[in-house]
Amino acid sequence: MDERKKMLLIINPKSGKGQIKNQLLNILDIFIKAGYRTEVHVTQQPSEAREVAAREGQDKDLVVCSGGDGTLNEVVSGLMELKVRPNLGYIPAGSTNDYGASLKIPKQMSAAARLAVEGRPCPVDVGRFCGRRYFVYVAGFGAFTEVSYLTSQDKKNLLGHQAYMLEGLKSLASIKEYPLVVESEGQTIEGNFIFGMVTNSISVGGFKALMDQDVSLNDGLFEVLLIRMPKTPLELSGIVSSLLLKDEKSELTYKFKTRFLRVVSKEPVDWVLDGEFGGSHQEVQIENLCRQIEIRKNTPPILQKKM
Numbered sequence: 175m176d177e178r179k180k181m182l183l184i185i186n187p188k189s190g191k192g193q194i195k196n197q198l199l200n201i202l203d204i205f206i207k208a209g210y211r212t213e214v215h216v217t218q219q220p221s222e223a224r225e226v227a228a229r230e231g232q233d234k235d236l237v238v239c240s241g242g243d244g245t246l247n248e249v250v251s252g253l254m255e256l257k258v259r260p261n262l263g264y265i266p267a268g269s270t271n272d273y274g275a276s277l278k279i280p281k282q283m284s285a286a287a288r289l290a291v292e293g294r295p296c297p298v299d300v301g302r303f304c305g306r307r308y309f310v311y312v313a314g315f316g317a318f319t320e321v322s323y324l325t326s327q328d329k330k331n332l333l334g335h336q337a338y339m340l341e342g343l344k345s346l347a348s349i350k351e352y353p354l355v356v357e358s359e360g361q362t363i364e365g366n367f368i369f370g371m372v373t374n375s376i377s378v379g380g381f382k383a384l385m386d387q388d389v390s391l392n393d394g395l396f397e398v399l400l401i402r403m404p405k406t407p408l409e410l411s412g413i414v415s416s417l418l419l420k421d422e423k424s425e426l427t428y429k430f431k432t433r434f435l436r437v438v439s440k441e442p443v444d445w446v447l448d449g450e451f452g453g454s455h456q457e458v459q460i461e462n463l464c465r466q467i468e469i470r471k472n473t474p475p476i477l478q479k480k481m
Contacts, residue, residue, distance in 0.1 A: 179235040181210040182260075184223050184249055186241030189267040194240050194283065201240075201265070201287040208291035210236065217245075220450075227252025234260045236470075238290045240283075242268020243311065247448035250300060250467055251308045263290025263470045270449075273311045276376045276391060277471045290470050297465035298391045299374050304458055309447040312378050313460055314371035316401075316443075317349045351403040354439050358398065358432040369401040372435055372460050394464035395431040402426040435460040 183205070185194055194201075205212045213234075215226050223239065227249045231237050237260050239249040246264060253259045265286040266274030277296075280286050301309040351366040371378060374396055376389050389397055404410040404426060416424035435458075437443075442454035 178209050178211040180233065181205060181212045181236045181238060182227070182230050182234045183212050183214045184226055184237065184239045184241075184245070185214065185216045186223065186239075186245040186267070187216055189241040189245060190269060194265075194267050197283040200284050204284065204287045205238075205291060210291065217241075221248060223248035224252040228255040231260055232256050232258065236261050236263060236291070238263035238265065238287075240265035240267050242266070243271060243273050243448045244268070244450045246273060247308070247310050247450065250310050253467060254300060254308050254463075259467060261295050261468050261470055263287075263293075265290065272375050272377045273448075276311065276389075277469060279471060289472060293470035293472055295468035296392070296471045297468050299394060299396075300463045300466040301372065301374065301396065302461045302463055303445070303447060303452060304455065304460075307447060307452065309452075311375035311448060312371055312373045313445060313447050313452065314369070314373075314378075315437075315445050316352065316367065316369035349403075352439055352441075352443050354437055354443075356400060357436040357438075358430065359434060361430075363400065363428060366403045367400055368403050369399075370437070371399050372396045373399070374462075392465050394433055394462050396433070396435070396460070396462050398428070398430050398432055398435060400428040433462045 183201075185198075187194065202212060202214075213230070215230070217223050217226070223241070223245055227237060227239075229252075231253055237249065237253065239245055239262070245268070249262070253262065263286075264274060264277070264279055265283055266279055266281060267283070271281070274281070274286075277298075279289060298310075301313060303309055303313055349368050351368050353366050354364070354370075356363045356367075356370075374389070374391055401413055402425075404413055409424075409426060412424045413426050416427050437458045437460075439456050442456055443458075444454050445452035445458065
């Protein structure tokens with residue numbers, strides 16, 4: 175009888191520059207030597223990673239995914255369908271890898287693979303979007319958010335962060351404003367907004383300056399950023415300064431933490447979840463599901479309080 179632990183390895187072969195192909199034998203060697211019997215699934219189409227994680231993850235000791243943030247989103251979404259969830263390992267292989275950076279997972283694939291089998295389980299929050307979809311680190315709308323899912327994978331592989339900038343510049347002249355009512359714990363904000371994001375990450379799109387530095391991935395709270403429509407170049411400059419320079423303030427930006435958010439608009443608004451299209455909605459409810467997934471990472475042991 176095979177007494178080895180069971181692992182499911184889900185790979186998106188198109189993420190990044192497909193470098194997983196050259197690293198796969200080394201990664202499998204690491205897993206085998208760590209005592210795992212590994213089942214490998216290479217995805218061929220969108221949403222496949224979610225289906226495989228939900229169907230095959232139930233009886234596994236560990237699920238590991240290799241891909242970008244979108245692949246991680248699919249795997250986490252699949253695991254959220256399970257009553258008993260295995261630990262999750264992550265080998266970042268995308269063009270941005272915001273969440274991998276937040277977890278301080280090495281960019282070098284073999285190092286990330288070792289961390290997947292040797293690291294400590296760290297519970298992290300998961301976002302629930304409109305009651306039926308999930309996101310790992312960001313749900314957003316407005317200016318530039320469509321860039322992440324409209325930019326082709328080939329262009330992301332070739333240009334990395336520059337792909338987002340090139341595509342984003344094309345839309346500067348057509349920034350749209352959305353009349354919204356935003357409700358969270360203890361406050362309601364109304365106005366015309368050009369951008370909004372709900373995050374659980376220290377960086378978004380590779381930029382750390384957008385978020386505050388006291389971000390925790392398992393405190394049950396999201397960080398929210400909302401930006402009103404600027405009416406003059408001076409107001410636009412003030413917005414940029416407030417985002418990039420911590421000491422600068424702008425009356426057109428809102429930053430706060432919350433467990434719950436409700437956004438209502440008069441017309442459908444396109445949303446993006448972890449870089450993938452999340453649909454068009456007139457009303458959105460976002461909930462923080464605290465400590466739902468345990469991801470293997472480098473983290474010190476939790477010290478027990480003395481009684």
